[in-house]
Amino acid sequence: MSSTHSHSKKNQSLTKNQRIVLDLLQNSGEPLKAYFILDSLKKEGLNSPLQVYRALDKLVELGKIHKIESINSFIICNNSNCASNTAFTICERCGKVKEIKNKYLKDSVSDLVKDNQLEITRYNLEFYVLCKSCKIN
Amino acid sequence: MSSTHSHSKKNQSLTKNQRIVLDLLQNSGEPLKAYFILDSLKKEGLNSPLQVYRALDKLVELGKIHKIESINSFIICNNSNCASNTAFTICERCGKVKEIKNKYLKDSVSDLVKDNQLEITRYNLEFYVLCKSCKIN
DNA sequence: ATTACATATGTAATAGTATAACATTAGAGG
DNA sequence: CCTCTAATGTTATACTATTACATATGTAAT
Structure with a gap:
C-alpha cells in the first residue's frame, strides 16, 4: 500500500x-x-x-x-454510476485490483440471470486473473 | 439453519x-x-x-x-464441475442462497471480460435478488 | 434564535472470523 | 518396516466488525 x-x-x-x-x-x-x-x-x-x-x-x-x-x-469507485454494483478483476499473483468498466457489463449481467426470472437488485463480481505483468514474468 | x-x-x-x-x-x-x-x-x-x-x-x-x-x-456445491468458480443468487430479504447452474454462465462470463485480455483463473459472482416468494409477499 | 429531528461522533467493550506455531498422529507408497 | 506427506489436536493470537450509549452537529421549520 x-x-x-x-x-x-x-x-x-x-x-x-x-x-x-x-x-x-x-x-x-x-x-x-x-x-x-x-x-x-x-x-x-x-x-x-x-x-x-x-x-x-x-x-x-x-x-x-x-x-x-x-x-x-x-x-x-472508478465509474460514475455503479450504484451498489461492483465488478473487479483481482490478480491471483500480485493482488492488483481493477474495476471493470460498467459499459459492457450491465447488459451481459442481466442476460446472465434472466432465465431465473429473478429481479437483480445488485451484484458483486470478482474475477481472479493473471494480470498482464504477472503473466509475462 | x-x-x-x-x-x-x-x-x-x-x-x-x-x-x-x-x-x-x-x-x-x-x-x-x-x-x-x-x-x-x-x-x-x-x-x-x-x-x-x-x-x-x-x-x-x-x-x-x-x-x-x-x-x-x-x-x-450443486454442480458437478464448478472447480473454483462460484455464482450465486442471494435474496436480500430472506437471505436464501441458490447456486446458478454453470451451463449458461461460463460462456457469458468469458465474453464479459474478454476485452481485457486477461486470463480468468476463477470467478466469484454474487447476485443480490428478490427471490420469488419474497417478491410476492 | 430556538426547537426539533435526524445524522454523525467519540469511546469502551465485545462479538465474529480466521490464522500462526508447534507437537503429534495417520495414511499411502516404496 | 520406513519414509514422507498430509491431517490432527491444541493453545494462543490476529484480524474483522458490531453493540451500546452518551454527546455533538447540521438542517429545516417554527
Whole structure:
C-alpha cells in the first residue's frame, strides 16, 4: 500500500471522517483494509475502528467506494454510476485490483440471470486473473 | 439453519473431519458459517475453529463446497464441475442462497471480460435478488 | 434564535472470523 | 518396516466488525 497526500477539493458535502477516508482511498487507488485506514488516519484524529467502519459504510452507500468482499478491502469507485454494483478483476499473483468498466457489463449481467426470472437488485463480481505483468514474468 | 442427520455413504476418500463437515453442509443445503459448523459438530469431536477451517479449506479446494464471500458462509456445491468458480443468487430479504447452474454462465462470463485480455483463473459472482416468494409477499 | 429531528461522533467493550506455531498422529507408497 | 506427506489436536493470537450509549452537529421549520 502506498503513501498518501491529500489533494482533492471535492467531496464537500461529506463529514470530516467520511472525507478523510475517501481522500485516502482516492489517493491510494488500491484496495485498503479498514484497520490499515485506521492506522493511516490516526494522525488525522481517527481513533476507533467504528469511526472507520461508519465512514466506509456511508461511502459505500453513496457509491463512492466499493467493498471487495473476498479480501475485506475497500477501493475508490472508478465509474460514475455503479450504484451498489461492483465488478473487479483481482490478480491471483500480485493482488492488483481493477474495476471493470460498467459499459459492457450491465447488459451481459442481466442476460446472465434472466432465465431465473429473478429481479437483480445488485451484484458483486470478482474475477481472479493473471494480470498482464504477472503473466509475462 | 436446519437439523442434520448423516446419510451419505460417498465422500469415502475424505478424512473424518472433512467428511463430517461435508455431511453437515450436504444435509443442510443452506450456507453455514464456520463457527456454526463448529458448534454443530462439537458432539462429533470437533473442538477448535482451526479444525473446521482446515476441513473447509480442503473441501473448497476439492470443489465440493463453495465459500460465499459476502456472507462468510459455506455451501455445498450443486454442480458437478464448478472447480473454483462460484455464482450465486442471494435474496436480500430472506437471505436464501441458490447456486446458478454453470451451463449458461461460463460462456457469458468469458465474453464479459474478454476485452481485457486477461486470463480468468476463477470467478466469484454474487447476485443480490428478490427471490420469488419474497417478491410476492 | 430556538426547537426539533435526524445524522454523525467519540469511546469502551465485545462479538465474529480466521490464522500462526508447534507437537503429534495417520495414511499411502516404496 | 520406513519414509514422507498430509491431517490432527491444541493453545494462543490476529484480524474483522458490531453493540451500546452518551454527546455533538447540521438542517429545516417554527
